[in-house]
Amino acid sequence: MQAPMVVDGTSIGGDEQQRGVTLAPCPGDERPGAGSEKRLLRYAMMPHMLCPGCGHGIVFEAMLRVLAERYETLDTVAFVAGIGCSSRVVGYVDACTLHTTHGRPLTFATGLKLARPELDVVVVTGDGDGLSIGGNHLIHAARRNIDLTCVLFNNEIYGMTGGQLAPTTITGAYTSTSPAGNHERPFDAAKLVEAAGATFVARAQSYRTQVFEDIFARALDHKGFSFVEVMTDCTEYFGRTNRLGNGADLLFSQARAEQAIETDLAERPTLTPVPPKAVRPVMEMGVLHESRRPTLEEAMGLTGEQR
Amino acid sequence: MAERQLVQGNEACARAALAAGCSFFAGYPISPSSEIAELLARELPGRGGVFIQMEDEIASMGAVLGGSLGGRRAMTATSGPGFTLMQEHLGYASLAEIPCVVVDVMRGGPSTGLPTSPSQGDVMQARWGSHGDRATIALAPGNVAEVYTLTVEAFRLAEALRTPVAVLYDEVIGHMREGVQLPAPTAAQLGRRTGPIAPPSPDFLPYQANKAGVAMVPDFGRGYRFHVTGLMHDERGYPMSDHAQVAALLERLERKVAAAVPAVPPERYRLDDADVVVLAYGIVARTARAAVDTLREQGVRAGLLRTRLLWPLPVASVTEALSGASLAVVAEMNRGQWAFEVQRLAGGHVEVSPYLKAGGSVITAEELVEHVLFATREGVGA
Incomplete structure (x- = not known):
């Protein structure tokens, strides 16, 4: 195991030095450059507001790892987010970060990208933000094929407001506003966005960050509207209300929902939701659609400023 | 001396926007304002500008704010029902101090009301339409020539004070044609956007206010890395909920828009x-x-x-x-x-x-x- 390392203060704003923070790579993480993504963090915004066991931090860290391989600093990268637990993570990255209104990050991102096509714009949204209040903007952004990378954190519930029903809550699951179990069918976000015209559509999980990292990297590379739905877990509300166990238990339940690796998990504990109405459906993972057609900026003849 | 010409109110508005350096329009069709969008759809792309018709007025206002943060002079045009849908983002723009111009060509309301008849029914909507104590600027031109000059002035105020500025006129002024001169604005009439005076640094404070009480927020992608939020925020732009600081922020936002009184x-x-x-x-x-x-x-x-x-x-x-x-x-x-x-x-x-x-x-x-x-x-x- 490597010795704990102190990240150069000048590259991340010096706050960690003021706070006396010593940064160490994760125990057992021997990969070259492990921990280097931490230089992209905005330490002055810490401590973060994610709950213990929440999957969002896992996904966010994976995003930073991919970004750290590509960018020294994030001066030309804008993160645009809406409202919700997932959207709050953009505040923790040292970039141009825009925490917008509920459901509308894609509208702000569309304006920003058209105004400054040379910027790389990443949209972080949640299942409530992106599929309920912001569902209209999601399908129109996909239809336009504007060159944005949209990562939708799907935790199947409204976490920030206290565990209410989401349009992604699985049928039968309990939430604070579905006390008799959800009567509705959840959205299949990937199918929706593909049908609307997105040219890169993928689904990943907080359970398998390496897969997510590969997908996120491909989404960043893709020219056009790229959409990555990533399944993460809300332990405090979804997990607890449905008695699905702690964060680790929920990660295993994600694994069970992944068709490709389901057989590997025969020896893992089987989760029995109480009552057993709410069962995570088996979902397709990976890159589900990839195609090429002119982006909105290309069609409009917008080239942006030279870097 | 500019030549005298017969111009419609909405056309004067669009031409004022172009003269004022507007290079970003996002909007959604609605009577009786649509001529503004139609003219800018023709004119903006050839001038390096951006025109986009969004999926609704909420999206239009979001795109305007994104375009403005990208550094462009940005606007939209609408009428009462659309103005209603824009209110949440107008509140966002006020708090996050993002310049923009919103033209509301007023028609009869409430609801769908009288889509092609004049009204002055949005005066209080312009003031109180968004939740919270939002400081607002709303201009009211009285003829076609003034639609031109006050639209130019709306951009100047929006950019200098970093706040949304509404231009309110009714359907009659919007569709009326008058013989007018549309002189090119002077540099003073155009004004400039309030932006940062300090270079990028780890200690940079994007929401530090100047003497006029206006936050010196940079545009995105100019070497500054900073946070913009609709939450109450400190000078760093970071969320905060300190009651005294919040009260001071709201007071500053109200104080700065008072500059519009002597200007108009x-x-x-x-x-x-x-x-x-x-x-x-x-x-x-x-x-x-x-x-x-x-x-x-x-x-x-x-x-x-x-x-x-x-x-x-x-x-x-x-x-x-x-x-x-x-x-x-x-x-x-x-x-x-x-x-x-x-x-x-x-x-x-x-x-x-x-x-x-x-x-x-x-x-x-x-x-x-x-x-x-x-x-x-x-x-x-x-």
Whole structure:
């Protein structure tokens, strides 16, 4: 195991030095450059507001790892987010970060990208933000094929407001506003966005960050509207209300929902939701659609400023 | 000298936007404002500008704010129902201090109402349409030439004060054609965006205010890495909920928009010895002016205060106009909106007799004369 390392203060704003923070790579993480993504963090915004066991931090860290391989600093990268637990993570990255209104990050991102096509714009949204209040903007952004990378954190519930029903809550699951179990069918976000015209559509999980990292990297590379739905877990509300166990238990339940690796998990504990109405459906993972057609900026003849 | 030409109100608005350096328009079609979008859809792309028709007015306003943060002078145009949908993002723009111009060509409401008839029904929506105590600027041009000059001024104010500026006029002004000159704005009339004076550094404070109380926020992608949020925030732009700091922030946002008051003075017509003061704005001020002339011919010492600024309320010019009067008549095409403010400022010292008409047609000079004569004969002003 490597010795704990102190990240150069000048590259991340010096706050960690003021706070006396010593940064160490994760125990057992021997990969070259492990921990280097931490230089992209905005330490002055810490401590973060994610709950213990929440999957969002896992996904966010994976995003930073991919970004750290590509960018020294994030001066030309804008993160645009809406409202919700997932959207709050953009505040923790040292970039141009825009925490917008509920459901509308894609509208702000569309304006920003058209105004400054040379910027790389990443949209972080949640299942409530992106599929309920912001569902209209999601399908129109996909239809336009504007060159944005949209990562939708799907935790199947409204976490920030206290565990209410989401349009992604699985049928039968309990939430604070579905006390008799959800009567509705959840959205299949990937199918929706593909049908609307997105040219890169993928689904990943907080359970398998390496897969997510590969997908996120491909989404960043893709020219056009790229959409990555990533399944993460809300332990405090979804997990607890449905008695699905702690964060680790929920990660295993994600694994069970992944068709490709389901057989590997025969020896893992089987989760029995109480009552057993709410069962995570088996979902397709990976890159589900990839195609090429002119982006909105290309069609409009917008080239942006030279870097 | 600019050449004299026949121009429609909405066309004057769009041409003012181009003259003012607007290079970003996002909007959604709605009567009676659509000509603005149509003209800019033709003109902006060839000039390096961006035109996009969004999926609704909420999206339009979001895109405008994104475009503005990208560094462009950005606007949208709409009418009452669309203005309603934009309100949440107008509140966002006020708090996050993102410059933008919103033109509201007013039609009859509430709801779908009278889509192609004039109204002045959005005066209070412009002031209080968004939740919270939002400081607002709303301009009210009274003719086609003024649609041009006040749209240019709206951009100057928006960029300098980093706040949304609304331009409110009714369907008649929007669709009326007048012979006007549209002179190119001077550098002073164009103004410039308030931005950072400090270079990028780890200690940079994007929401530090200048002496005018305006946060010196950079554009995105110019070497500054910073956070923009609709949450209450400190000078770093980071969320905070310290009550004293929040109160100070709201106070600063209200204080800074007061700069619009001296910038957009009213027109005073035959006011110096006026006993009866008519207060009007927009299209109504034109007929009110004719009514004042008729009243003078009939021996009534009438005058007109035509405000071109609805918000922030031009308190001094209203109270000054009322100071020697015995009767104030607020004429507006709604059920009484600005009239409430005048009544409040009159404070019982001057009788206020509003003349209100919300049916979708313009107040005529004749009916206004009749109202004033009735009010004075009945001794309302005594």
